[in-house]
Amino acid sequence: MTVTAVVGAQWGDEGKGKIVDRLAEKYHIVARWNGGNNAGHTVITDDGKTLAFHNVPSGMRHKQVVNVIGNGEVVNLQSLLEEIEDLRSKGVEVTPDRLVLSDSTHLILPYYIEIEKRQEATRKIGTTGRAIGPTYTFKPDRTGIRVLDLLDNGRDFLKNVRHHLEEHEIKVNPEELLESQRRLLKQLQQYLRIEDTVEFFRKNKGADILLEGAQGILLDVDAGTYPYVTSSNSIPGGAYAGCLGIPAIDTVLLVMKAGYVTRVGHGPFPTEMGTERDLEDVKKGEEKLGEEDIERAKQGDPVSLAKYHRYIGGEYGTTTGRPRRVGHQDLVAAGYSRDVSNVAKGLGSVSVALTKLDVSDGLPSLRVCTSYKQDGTSSKRFPRDASLGEVEPVYEELEGWNENTRGLTRYSQLPSAAQRFVNFLEKRLGMSASLISTGPGREEIIDKSNQAYF
Ligand code: IMP
16 A cells, blocks of 8 residues: 655646656545645646646546545536536546545535635735635635535525625525535536545555645645645645545655746745746737747846746646746755655655656756845745745756757656756755656656656
């Protein structure tokens, strides 16, 4: 039995979907413990289809895997139905014997979106607009709606909905809403089964389990760059509360982009190339990268460099289509993510999967932030308050490589400068890079761990 947690080390969008899909070949269960349809995990199949997972775990393509939507996820039933129908239209089988929905998962009701919209007008977090915040807020408020509340006589559903409607001055018919949610759940039961995960994991004792984190550690509500965070626990420790009944985690695999970092939404971003405002007019599918931009990027112009990474790396949101902010690799942040991931049992049980190495091909040099300077002193501490917005990153410049790394599958094939770059990250983080992804396709990956994962 082995339990592995795959977690984003940055602000999400590290490429976890592909890693989970690849690793899932070796596991019996893939389970999610946080987030909702704010997440967008992309998997590209061998025949070139792009699958976008939002609530459904990314192990769904593998016929031996049972997938679990844990109690710590939040689910919009209408969106879940659309996600499943989309997966099915692309040939992914979704059946009740292979998809479990926890009976205590909290539901995102349609009117929560209006509540979030009003909040966002003043708070300006840059949320995904999926009402993730209100849903998680109603949980400790003890007025949340769980899957269970659609299965009984509906008393708690109606009581809590009436309370929200009054508090937020929203007009909706609670009885009609209850009926429509029940209808949706019934439709979904063609594709999934509702179960208590404590029972599920007890029955599946000894199974190999892959835990799939959504978002990233720097967006975690406790560990992240508060208040510019999501509302759930994306740290690996969150899995214990968000997927009730799981056994102890053996290994944590931190997923991070190799040559750069991205962030969507507002909030401090010390190594950002250019500024957030440079992105105001950028639209997915409309951005172009000309020869001049490439030349300027190679000379180190920050705005062109950000554009270069966004364009080559396809850095536009899977869920919202928003262009992502881009920054230089930040080892202060990554070291912090490593330290909050120290929940696994054995020594050396946290390792790294580096993604998108190929996006850095052709750049003459890469800057890596190794400490932050504040008030004249350097430190490797990652501040968790507004002072993160004031630190001055201290960079080391590493030699780039001109060769193409796209699709390489063996470490020895990497250009020596790319190997030196990977070694530098490993040494500074004190962790080995077990996997290195060299392109979006399933096979475009280097297993540096010598079969520890594949
Ligand atoms: P929310 O999760 O919609 O409440 O948004 C809160 C913050 O988390 C915003 O900055 C979002 O852009 C960010 N966020 C939420 N989910 C993801 C994700 O899957 N990838 C990257 N950023 C995310």
